[in-house]
Amino acid sequence: MILDQLVWPLALVLAALVLGPYLLAVLDGLVARGLGLTRGPGLWLAPLRRGAWWLIQHTNVTEAPDGRAWRLAPALYLALAAGGLALVPWSRAWVATDIATSLVLWGSIEALATVVIFLQGWSANTHLTLVGAYRYVALGLSYILVSMFVLIGVALPAESLALTQVIISQQELWNVLRQPLGLPLFLIVGLAITFRGPFNLADSTDLAGGTSADVSGAQRLVWEFARSAMLVAFSGIATAAFLGGWLGPWLPGPLWVAFKMLAVLALLAWLGPAFARLTPEHCVSLMWVVLLPLAFVDLIWAGVEALS
Amino acid sequence: MNPPLAVDIAFILLALFAVYTGWRVFRTDSMVRASFFLLLSFIAVGAIMLLLSAMYLGAAMFFMMGVEMMVMALFMVMFMMNPAGLNPMMMVHQHRLAIGAGIASFVIVAAMALLARFPHRPLPADLQExxxxxxxxxxxxxxxxxxxxxxxxxxxxxxxxxxxxxGRYGNAGEGSMPPGLDPGGEPAGMPEKDDEDDGGHHHCH
Amino acid sequence: MTLTTVLLLAAALIGIGIYGALSQQSFVMLMMGLELILNGVMLAAVGFWAMSGAGAPEGQLLTIVVMAVMAIEMAMGFALVVAVYRGKQADVTEAIADLRH
Amino acid sequence: MAVSWLARLAACAPVPVFPALGMRGEEALYRLALSPEIKLVDSPRHASLLLVAGGVPPSMQQALRRVHDQFPAPFTTLWYRSTPLVELPRAAVTTVDSLDALPGALVESHGSLLRNTVGHSPRLLPDAPPHPWQGLGDDGHGGEGMMGGVPYGRPMAMPPTEDLRDGLALDVLTFRLGPFFPLWPPGLEAEVILQGDIIQQFSVQSSPFPRALAPVFHEAREQSVAIAALERARARHHLQALFHALHLAGLEGLARDALRLADRCPSGDIALLAKWFKTFERRMKRRGFFALHLPERGALRQEQAERLGGFAARAAGIDRDARTEDDGYRRLAFATITQQAGDTRARWRQRLAEIAQAFDLAARAQRDDMRTAQTDAVETPRGAWRDSRPGGTSPLLEDLLPGLEWGEALASLASLELAALSPWPREERAETQMGGAA
Structure with a gap:
């Protein structure tokens, strides 16, 4: 009883929280090798080496930062990622946070992530970090809107806001086929909220690292780790909402979830560096003029499909 | 129905946290911090709603207030005209009256809570809220x-x-005039009158 | 956690909110006070719903309406601030002693 | 024990290097960008090594000290063809003069830094705010009341000009960047006033360091040179500039490919180079370098374009090129390429077209061993070099950048060449010269 409700789900969440970002870093290394950025052996060790270097480097101080908020922001982002992972159902019984409104809770994690990212950039009290924070806030709202419409779409056929019900509703047909627009939109939002690849406007190269431009050492390690963990949480939610979660033949449910998450992560790691960074103006238009109407279409599609 | 002890402890902690952060909103130096304190207060209340088994409202509270307070913080920075909203501020008027009104309203509402008799009708066990x-x-x-x-x-x-x-009557900024530093004083901070220049405002990278 | 304690907490939040709304000079800070009052109101509504209303859905509905009111209050507040700022380059309440022009 | 284990692990990581480029320091940057064991970073907070490449004029040593002090411990410094700051202790200084030894020396410094065998670099400046504390409040942000006084000697955020976007003069941010900011030309220092991330005012405090060109351009002013060598050098120059733009766009893989292509320019087989460049250009387009990243902003006015000359003028539709006056080029049926828009995107289209044209000209000139016919006007990648060398034109940024978003402004900056032409050619290594003579 306790084993099923508490121990196994928590163990899986912790494992995903630790292994997920590591595997994502390895996948990133693989992609970088494909692009000719790195060479030689040590693909599996490279993330650990980078982490060890960050641990040795001291954390720096800027002039008159908001100390508490600055030190806390990476940890808060990691906590949000962990909260997101806790919502992922590993099997019908193994869910760490099994509440009736897990989709809404995920939405609030996305909303609070905006606050935390702003905090990270603002509290350092330096100019380039602040510009990164402004940029993210200006765009964050549209990310949340797109993701929420898409997720309401998967809640419709399930007639529930709980992710477990969403998975059960996919027994006949996975949502990725039933609502073909949903998963692509959700994954784009995933890249945007963890600011990777073309959507990396908050931590971008033109700001010399954006919100983390003045962060070093262990603090930077936590921040980068949390960013990866957030993407892992995203892949977990995408798995549950669109790829049928634990559903699948032969293998036990949690393994299916892990495989699907890895596949999503690999896709995102490959997509990330494939495109040039958007200008903020392009990004705003893309979100409000293209993706948001597409999300409406997806929602109407889901509604019509649920009625018939 | 007696809620377990853990719920009681959680409620007390969250309640104290909500009041403390609500109080800090008006006692902190930076506007950004003020709006994030307000956010913390809302989050604590949202968690209490979850404890009261209002699952949707609690989660929606996090969601709504996260976005709302973020916008609030941004407006604070923009309108308070100071770098990233990091200046101290204690800008109050009618302070005594306000304190009095705050305490009075607390006393009145608290008295209502303590003295009135409300029916005890808890949630039915099988409620799908x-x-x-x-x-x-x-x-x-x-x-x-x-x-x-x-x-x-x-x-x-x-x-x-x-x-x-x-707007309907042309450019909204036309003829705008900043207020004086003291009532009825010279307009403050107009660009062309900026003669109290400082030694240097360099922040090098 | 009884109805009385929940209401006491709501009373405290409302009290602080009223203090803030009356004392702050800055528009945006004033709005924070209003939000804090509504925060207390929502908590009280949910408290009544859970402990005295036997789960009648209207209790939750009231809270949702309050949330909508909060959103409207904030949007209108900010629009006013922007409009006043354009006219006066100020965001303190004293600056709009007369809003006639 | 645990720490040494960690240090040994960290010593194998790519070496994070922050390059502070002085005069003629670019070659070190291009070399290191292609070394897989080095990771170039854009913020001193992310690095363990400060690499000062090239000479730093005395007026900028204070700025260099400030960059130096921003490094989190542990870190050390390495000086490539540069004179170390006098107050640095011997132990924290490594000097290198050979480009080939540079990556190795950096790896060596990083390793010994982690093994604690070299001294950490000490702080050079007192850890105090640039101005005395002048305000109130727990965190010392200073000021009192709404207008707030002058916290830390910085002005309150009052807008200096009318807001460019929506008439609300809000959220102003004033700061000074440079001269070692790695995302714009070395030596450029400017005071920037932002509103949000829109540039409100951009005042240049010091111009970029003069840019050294390949020796063949200098030779062409004195004697007849092979057109092939000239065109190869031109393509190389533009490809190296492309590296910066691609890095800015977040396309690290393509940025490295541009440098690899540039390295092959002096001596590689020209037909092969042209073919590689064509695929490279296609990949660049597919990755959205033009469509997603480059803004259709930052257009030069007619007289600005004329003053700037070179590819920037041609991108704005001015049909002017010193090569049309040369008989050697005329025999190759040289025709100038122009664009109309004159904005950032048009400038890169122009430069890419000029690279392709350079490969084409070089291929044909090489076949017939064509040489330039005149020496009194040479078209350098920076513009026509007639009686005087093209001078610095960075003040036009003050006119060009306001109104642009920060990222767009940096992209526009990367599409321009504003530095004056250095009177001395770049030192070429032996193999390059052989390639040029071939």
């Missing part, structure tokens, strides 16, 4: 829900009209 809320919203109270939506739409349009640069 999210489902019942959804049925209510899209069933009997559809009209209320929809009118709220219409009001929101009207607000959006009104807000855009109010705050846009070119």
């Amino acid at each position: 999210v489902e019942s809320l959804g049925n209510e919203l899209l069933g009997e109270s559809m009209l209320i829900f929809e009118s709220a939506a219409v009001v929101l739409l009207a607000t959006m349009i009104g807000v855009v009209v109010l705050s846009s640069q070119r």
